[in-house]
Amino acid sequence: MKTVRIACVVIFLLISAKEAKIEMSAVSTGSAAERSVRIAPRLADFPVCNTFPEPLKEKYVLFEGDSLVIGLLADCPADSPNDAKFEFLQQPPRFVFFTIPYRGPRSALSLLLINPRRGDAGDYRINFSVTHCTGGVGCGVTSFRLKVKPAQ
Secondary structure (H helix, E strand, O other), X not given: OHHHHHHHHHHHHHHHHXXXXXXXXXXXXXXXXXXXHXXXXXXXXXXXXXXXXXXXXXXXXXXXXXXXXXXXXXXXXXXXXXXXXXXXXOOOOOOEEEOOOEEOOOEEEEEEEEOOOOOOOEEEXXXXXXXXXXXXXXXXXXXXEEEEXXXX
16 A cells, blocks of 8 residues: 555656646746747647556566556546546456546546455456547557466
8 A cells, every 4th residue: 555655646746747847838938929839839749648657568467465556647628528537348356446537637647556465366358448538539448468476
């Protein structure tokens, strides 16, 4: 649980720093029209669908007792009619779950937490989908293999 708490704080700080960087660039010199032209490409580059700290791998290998946290972002403009949906397409193992989504000014964030315990060794396929707040497809269907090895 301590690992999850630390991961959440780190992710929150990274997202806050990125948003602060975008807002800080708006304070630069020049007319308002020049500032909006310089800022517009940065906002357009904002990831519509992203995973972090790294792109999603095809296969993860963990030992019983290890933890893995994967952050998922979905596009959520301020005037969106819905909330983003992070959902499993099939029942996941009991040690895999999503956190409650956090909605920021331009995106929604959910963490995929994987925390196998003793007795959870085996091969698994994790299938999930992410839907944007605008109702768009989002990431579509995403899946990866998970191999949990017995603790040593």
